[in-house]
Amino acid sequence: MATTSSRTQRTDPLTLEVVELIGTVVARYHEEYDAAAGKHALTGAQARVLGLLSLEPLPMRRIAQKLKCEPSNITGIIDRLEARGLVERRPDPADRRVKLAAPTEEGLTVARSLRESLNFAREPLAELSREERLSLRGLLRRMVGEDAGLLADPATPAGYD
Amino acid sequence: MATTSSRTQRTDPLTLEVVELIGTVVARYHEEYDAAAGKHALTGAQARVLGLLSLEPLPMRRIAQKLKCEPSNITGIIDRLEARGLVERRPDPADRRVKLAAPTEEGLTVARSLRESLNFAREPLAELSREERLSLRGLLRRMVGEDAGLLADPATPAGYD
DNA sequence: TATTGTTATACTCTATAACTATA
DNA sequence: TATAGTTATAGAGTATAACAATA
Numbered sequence: 001m002a003t004t005s006s007r008t009q010r011t012d013p014l015t016l017e018v019v020e021l022i023g024t025v026v027a028r029y030h031e032e033y034d035a036a037a038g039k040h041a042l043t044g045a046q047a048r049v050l051g052l053l054s055l056e057p058l059p060m061r062r063i064a065q066k067l068k069c070e071p072s073n074i075t076g077i078i079d080r081l082e083a084r085g086l087v088e089r090r091p092d093p094a095d096r097r098v099k100l101a102a103p104t105e106e107g108l109t110v111a112r113s114l115r116e117s118l119n120f121a122r123e124p125l126a127e128l129s130r131e132e133r134l135s136l137r138g139l140l141r142r143m144v145g146e147d148a149g150l151l152a153d154p155a156t157p158a159g160y161d
Numbered sequence: 162m163a164t165t166s167s168r169t170q171r172t173d174p175l176t177l178e179v180v181e182l183i184g185t186v187v188a189r190y191h192e193e194y195d196a197a198a199g200k201h202a203l204t205g206a207q208a209r210v211l212g213l214l215s216l217e218p219l220p221m222r223r224i225a226q227k228l229k230c231e232p233s234n235i236t237g238i239i240d241r242l243e244a245r246g247l248v249e250r251r252p253d254p255a256d257r258r259v260k261l262a263a264p265t266e267e268g269l270t271v272a273r274s275l276r277e278s279l280n281f282a283r284e285p286l287a288e289l290s291r292e293e294r295l296s297l298r299g300l301l302r303r304m305v306g307e308d309a310g311l312l313a314d315p316a317t318p319a320g321y322d
Numbered sequence: 323t324a325t326t327g328t329t330a331t332a333c334t335c336t337a338t339a340a341c342t343a344t345a
Numbered sequence: 346t347a348t349a350g351t352t353a354t355a356g357a358g359t360a361t362a363a364c365a366a367t368a
Contacts, residue, residue, distance in 0.1 A: 021301035140182035
């Protein structure tokens with residue numbers, strides 16, 4: 001025991017400030033995300049799904065799993081994206097029960113635009129030098145508990161694509 | 162120019178990974194937040210408002226400003242919190258147009274419980290030493306652009322109380 | 323006149339349950 | 346029978362517009 005225990009001191013000012021800063025980052029993240037989606041007249045959920053599908057077409061069921069919501073909700077979201085010509089439903093040759101949701105050409109374009117105008121932290125991160133970003137990566141990795149780089153699904157970086 | 166420009170290289174792997182990690186943190190943040198709210202059968206918005214009011218009673222208008230939504234939405238949220246006996250509407254002696262939303266005793270208790278079970282990052286941060294948390298704070302501060310500690314509203318740390 | 327809170331309306335997201343068509 | 350997607354339904358959050366009470 002070198003200095004004051006950092007595990008028992010649950011409300012020390014330093015930890016609280018870091019938590020607060022993370023809250024700020026989270027808020028900033030959403031502001032950017034919603035603003036980017038809004039530019040294309042998309043809701044957050046729609047933008048998220050479109051971003052997912054731009055990586056690879058997915059069965060409805062898989063989308064629900066990625067979004068952590070009930071499959072019945074996906075129907076409506078895809079309906080709206082389809083009505084706007086950004087997504088289309090394709091039959092799955094292997095299983096005639098499943099429908100694959102895939103982005104159209106325009107959908108891909110919008111997804112790309114979204115990703116570019118989005119990419120939160122690109123701006124904020126620009127403030128940091130390479131060394132600092134390396135340091136930040138290390139700290140975040142430890143926070144996230146990603147010791148070796150084991151993500152449940154390689155295609156799913158996080159909740160928000 | 163020491164190494165490769167870090168501002169023009171917009172898609173370098175390091176930056177992308179950090180962005181990805183931030184996305185993971187954001188997702189984790191919400192999981193914890195929603196789980197904590199769910200334990201009390203509260204929605205995210207309700208928990209957020211209750212948390213705000215636990216710091217100080219606020220006019221409906223102010224709540225909308227803090228949540229960055231239209232004032233008309235607050236009516237319903239406060240209605241539901243009031244129906245559950247967690248919040249009450251008080252007249253403002255100074256201006257009879259405004260109604261102050263204030264937590265009840267039970268509301269304060271729930272808010273406290275929420276804050277305790279919540280406090281995201283307390284666990285993850287426990288993994289970091291004091292020095293590492295100091296380092297993380299510094300990096301986040303720079304990301305957030307909080308050079309001196311100038312927040313628009315001292316009572317509002319972030320989007321999520 | 324301007325402002326505060328509310329109501330009315332409409333849309334989206336969400337969960338639950340029941341239905342259909344496949345498997 | 347089990348599964349994929351859908352439909353129907355209900356609750357909640359959101360924005361817009363119009364309203365009553367007060368300033």
